Structure formats: structure tokens, C-alpha cells
Amino acid sequence: MKNVDIVIIGGGPAGLAAAIGAYEAGARDILILERENALGGILKQCIHNGFGLHTFKEELTGPEYAQRFIDKVREYNIPYQLDSMVLDINAEKVITCVSREHGVQQFKAGAIILCMGCRERPRGALGTPGERCSGIFTAGTAQKLVNLEGYLPGKKVVILGSGDIGLIMARRMTFIGAEVLCCVEVMPFSGGLKRNIVQCLDDYNIPLYLSHTVIDIHGKDRLTGVTIAEVDSHMNPIAGTEQYIECDTLLLSVGLLPENELSEMAGVKISPNTSGAVVDETLQTSVPGIFAAGNVLHVHDLVDFVSEESELAGKSAANYVKQAQQGTVSHRQVVMGNGVNAIVPQQISFTPDHDVHMMFRPRAVYKGAVITASVGEQTLYTKKARILAPGEMVNFTLKKDDLTAANPDLPLTVEIKEAA
């Protein structure tokens, strides 16, 4: 078994930035393990532009954005192993990995950074009834077939769910000559970024049916059509609103699930709210020395924030390894108040050594509401937002001095105060 200071699982944007963060914080003995034959993660198949506006102030494609980080990893000579699938990790931080080149390998890590990304929710998770035919793809699978393999998955397309990948694929399928009939979203608002609605649907006159869902799937062998219907406020289909749409392809963009099998093997506590690890402001999980960042921690919509978050995880892991044995830190809990969902971090140490970046998703659409973060009577942050929606993650920063000074007996509450 080989000892390594910091092992990073996953070589997507999160893993790359975590490696860079760790290196820049002084760590040298780092190893990235990636199961695919190239670094870059999901960005390899995101050939559209729109990446990096926040970080680089320019619009890059996914592969271009990833390349900037890959170049940095190479410049720092950070070792990485491709075609290397991690099969198991445990609380002692022993990692079991399998690859063509090395067979079965085990590493004993000083710290682990979990950067495994996420997977798409399939039809089965929705329970949509109907035939069990071909022609139903998750949007990301269709994206891979189109962008990486060059195949046309279908000609007449309905998109279920208005998550970003679905929106991007609406445009992409149109480009390659398919007819995209509509995008159907069960919620009364879109799950994707506003700019994607405009640039991927509106610009191509693809209708978005809000408060609608697919209630039946037709076609014994290949899909021949779907029945859609409007839903009421409890998301139950409204009788009489059914519409049959003839199509040969149904793309699902109905949510992403952090890929935490490995995290659970190591005993990392998972939040039912984010489906990712419970972390503190250093991005350390419930298992000392195991950190998490990127889509495996919580589903991001902008890769810039993935990179930012992951650099911090890298830095924290480097600090952890340097101090070898960190004492147990006690934490202030973060409470989700009105309108707040999927907050990260879920806990913050009483004396953080840096400002703390908070991220959450609004539970619904709010106009002119105010975001506040407070400890008891003391307000640490407040900001009015023109519009808040579940599709766009909210980011803000709390000052470390404010946090240190706040009453240690009380939690931090983040909430949305709705406009009267």
C-alpha cells in the first residue's frame, strides 16, 4: 500500500481545482484518480460556450474552460492517473482503485478530496408510467452520444424537465436537424438558468409548458409518442388537459444526484437536503480528513463556483495534512429559514480562519425579497434580490470576524424575507 498525502477522487473541474488549491497551499504529494481516459469531467461533452464568465471574464466552451485547469495541473506537475476507477474508500482513508496499467491498487491517504460529480435522475426515479421502449434518454446521455460519439439519438424530440442540460440539448438537437417539439416542466417555474431559457428555447421558438408533465409513454419498441397534461398545485394531472404528442425521443432533464456511493462507504454523513456530504466552512465532511467539493457536494449550475469551492477544499486538505492531527473543532449549526433549501456549508466553526462563502437554492420564485443571515438578533448579511429562483444558486459571503463575534450559543439562520 502506497502512502499519499492527498488523494483526489475525480478529475473533473472540481478535482482539478482541488489539486491546484492543495498545491498552492503547499502540498506536494498529491494524486488525482480519474476513471475516464481524459481529465475534464462532464465539461468534455459541454461543447457550448458560456463557461468561465465569472472567473475569466470571457465565454469559454466546456473543454476550453477545463483545459485552463488541466494546463495548470501539468505546470505544477501534479500526478494524475487516468482509466483509474476508485472502487472503495474507508474511514481509515484507504482507497482501492482499479486500472488497466496497475491492476488493483491501494493507497493510504493523509486526506481525501471527494470530487466524483453527479449522475442524472432516470425515468425510473420519476415513476412515469407507460411503455418500456427505447428512445428515452437522460439529456446528458444524449449529449454524450451527440457531442462525443457523433450519433443522432432521435428526430422528433420532447424534453421533460427544464434543467440546464435539457435546455442546452433542446438547442443542440435543433442544430443537428432534429425537431424539438416542446419542453415540459412540472413546476410553475423553470429549473434552469434564465439565460439558457432565452438562448436555447426562446431563440428557436421551442415552447416551454410550465406546470405540465408527461403522464404516459407510448410505443412498444421505439417511442412513438407521449401524453402530457397540466398539473395542479399538488402536481397531480388535471383531467381533460391531456395532449398526445407524436415523437420518437424523450429527453429527461429531471435533476442530478450527487454520486456519493464512495462517500457512504467511508461513513461520510450525507445531508438528505443536498444529497451531498454535510460539511463545515473548510469543506471537511463528518469524517476528519475527508473533504468534498463540486457536484458531489451539491449540484451547481455554474462551473466557476465549482472551481472556487474546490480550490478551498484543496487548501483545507493541505492544511489538514500539515497539521497532521487536527483537534476536534466544535461548530455552529446553519439553519435553513423561510425559502432556503440545500444550503452549504451546513456548519461553521466558531472561529473560522477565513471569510465563509455560503450557497443555497431558493425553494420557489421570489420577487423583491430580502436574503438575510443572522445569529439571534444580530444580522450578519442582508441583501435585496430583484428575483430569486430555484434554478439559480444564491451565493454570498460572511465575514470571519462577524462570525467569530456572534453569540456562540445560537445557530446561524439564513432566510428569505418575502416582499409584502
Added chain:
Amino acid sequence: METSYDVIVIGGGVVGCAVARELSAYDLKIALLEKATDICAGQSRANTAIIHGGYDAKPGTLKAYYNVKGNGMFDEICGELDVPHEWNTSLVVSFGPDEDPQIDELYERGLKNGVPGLEIIDHDEIMRREPNINPEAHRALLVNNGGIVCPYELTTAYAENASINGVTFFRSTPVTNIFKENGSWIVETPSARFSAKAVVNCAGIFSDEIHNMVSADKLEIQARKGEYYLVDKKYASTFHAAIFQVPSAMGKGILVARTVDGTVLLGPTAEDIDDKTEKRTTAEGLAKALAGARRTWPNLPGRAFITEFTGLRAHCTRNEFIIGEAADAPLFFDAAGVESPGLTSAPAIGKDLAKMVSEALHAAPNAKFNPIRKGIPKFRELSNERRAELIAQNPDFSKVICRCETVTEAEIREAIRRPVGAVNVDGIKIRTRAGMGRCQAGFCTPRTLEILSEELGVPLETLLKSEPGSRYVYGKIFD
């Protein structure tokens, strides 16, 4: 193409494959004709996978006889064919004193059927064994010889073993007509005309049509649909035993049953339908399966499902298995109307039918018969030492294609290369579990298609999910 055989078996479900394998122990020339693109296409693909104890069928029926006899053969057959099975017991539970008499009745019936090791247990014992069960559980029949088995592996294992012992498999070969000509059976299919001394009808839900081609004693098979939810293997340890509720006229009721792979089945519903090819799930059916399962498992989490599916039972209106030579059609044998407990009965039906056919044809034993089949190594279940050895022999074992179920490239290639190997994506699924996990093939489909295309030497755009028409992609975007 060789079309003249001693025996033709119609239907490649678990019964047809078991019959073919047992027949291959005799010195006979055998073919198996299957309508679908692959074997294991009917009931044997979508069922509850329980090795039933035998307490349920009416005493004196063939159902009772074959259930008890088949149950007793599982250790031997699964040993020979390397098929996963587990004796995790079954519990039939009453959820209130009003249902207790049915429990007692099943116990009595089980005794009459010769089921070993039945016990009646009370609330406390139920809760001790199954702490997650609805606490209203009142009394239960504990079936110690109840178990679970992988139904697809049992079917494909029978087929592989039959194949290495000389049986020829013809898939995509539906039988359209059968008649006698010059003392032989002529079996017509769209691609060829076969002849045989004896025919065995194992056509599942269509076994009435096949039987009625040769016999005046008409059979009727009613399709009885069962819908299921499949729960993530995260919940594998919620229940130890397969949990049944008290049965109704339509069947054994909604079960909560772990599979050998750790997923949990909720279902099946029971509804008679006219279309024998229907595989759709319905909102009503799924709601029934869920409501039924919640009775057993009140804390069933809402987001636990990975898929839903439907199975069609071949319910004979005579409410009995039809096994043996047809009275008015010598050398035409039936294994018709084999609904539940047909999976459990298959090993016994296979042995008995092979005996009947071989005796009728005065066949000698096949001296070269090899009863042993080894399964495709399951990388996910192996020790690291064993994994390293396999990778050293074949580096394709190092490439995980299905991340949810940890299925490697080597396993997928082997599933295609084996006798009666996979020819489409669903075929890979049932032979390796690739695509059966949490992401339901989102991740592995593109790579699986590439491997299939390479191994079969056909363009990727011609590959199917299962039946003709079920292709995945419409060709290259740019040529």
C-alpha cells in the same frame, strides 16, 4: 441450415431452457426455437424471483407437486450451473386477527403438500425477525424453505449449458404453425421449416396457441399483468425474508421481496388483460403496488425507486399447469400455463419432461453430458486478490463500464461471446447487470453500444434495446 431434429423445444424461457438442458443429457439432436431476439424474453424476465416453499398451491395439483419437487432441487441445480440463490425464508403475514385464519389454512395446506419446516409465529417473533415491518403484523407463516434466485441467470445458465451439450438455439424464430407430415412434426417459422420426432411446447403466455395448433382439446391462457416498483439496493437490509400478505383469488398479493442483487421488489399487482404483448406500466397499477407495499413497509421512503416494470403471467383458465404428452397428439408435449410457482418448478418440470420425451423416443443417455456451467465472474463480488488475478489474465477486467453495478468490460464482452450470448442491450443487462442500477444505463449505454457493435461486427445504429424497432440511434450526424 440443419432443420431436422429429434426434439424441438418451443420457447426459451426458464422452462424451455431447463427442458432443453435436461434433454441434452440424452443422446438426442435438439433445437430450441425462440420467437424473441433473445431467450428469457417472457415471464422468466419479469417476475418476483421467489423460490416458493409450496404452501400455496391446492393439494393434489401439479402446481403443488412441481413446486415442492422443484424447490428441493435448487441447491443442486444452482450448484451445477453457478446461479446465485439464497434461502432467506418467506413470511406470509396477517395484519390483524381477521386475517389469521388464512395463515392457519396455508399452514395446513403446506403440510398436505409436504412442505418441510413450516412454522406459525406470533407478533413478537415477527418483530424480532423483521423490525421494519408494519407493527400491526399479527401472525405469520414462516416458510423456512423459501428462497430467492436470479431468474435471468437461471435461464441463461440452463441455455448455455444446453448449448455446450449440443442443443442448437434459434432466436428470432417464431413458430407459426405445426402439423404432422409423414410421421414427423413439421414446425414452421418465417425463416425455416423444421422437422422433429417430438415437440415440447414451452411458449409461456402463447402456449395455448402452440398447443391448439395440434390438439382438439383447446387450452386458453389468460394474460394476467403484474406491475412492480424496484427499490434501490440501499434498502437491501430492510427485510430479511420475502414478505407476503395473505393471498387473494388473483394471486399471492403484493410482496416486499429483496432480490439476490440487493434491490427490493414491490408488487406484483394482478389484472387480467387482453393484449398478450403488453408491457406498459400504468399510474393505477403502480399506485396499487405502492399502497400494497406500504401496508407491509409503512416507512417506505418516497424517493427510493430506481425503476418500474410489468410482467405478464401465463394463467391457464384451468388454473393448473398443463404438463406432459397431449392426449390426441402423440409426441407433442406441453409445459403450458406455467405461471407462478413456475420459476420454482422449472428444474422439476425440466427433468420430468426430459424423462417423458427420452422414454418415448427410446433415447440412450448422452455419455458426454457435462452438467457444469461456470458463470461470468462478477467483478463486484470478488476479493481484491481475485480481481488482481483476473486483470492479470484479461486487462478488460480493469475497465468498469457500469458504474452503478460495477460491471467491467470483460464481463460485457464475455456475455456477448458466450454460447447463446447477448445480441442486444437488454441481453447484456440480464447477463451482467450492466444498466440495471441506480442510473438505469444513463452512464453505460454509449459504451455498451460500442462494445456490442465491435463484438457483433455490425454498425452501432442497427443495435437494438430488445425487439426489432427498438433501436437507440438514427445513424451518424456527419458522415
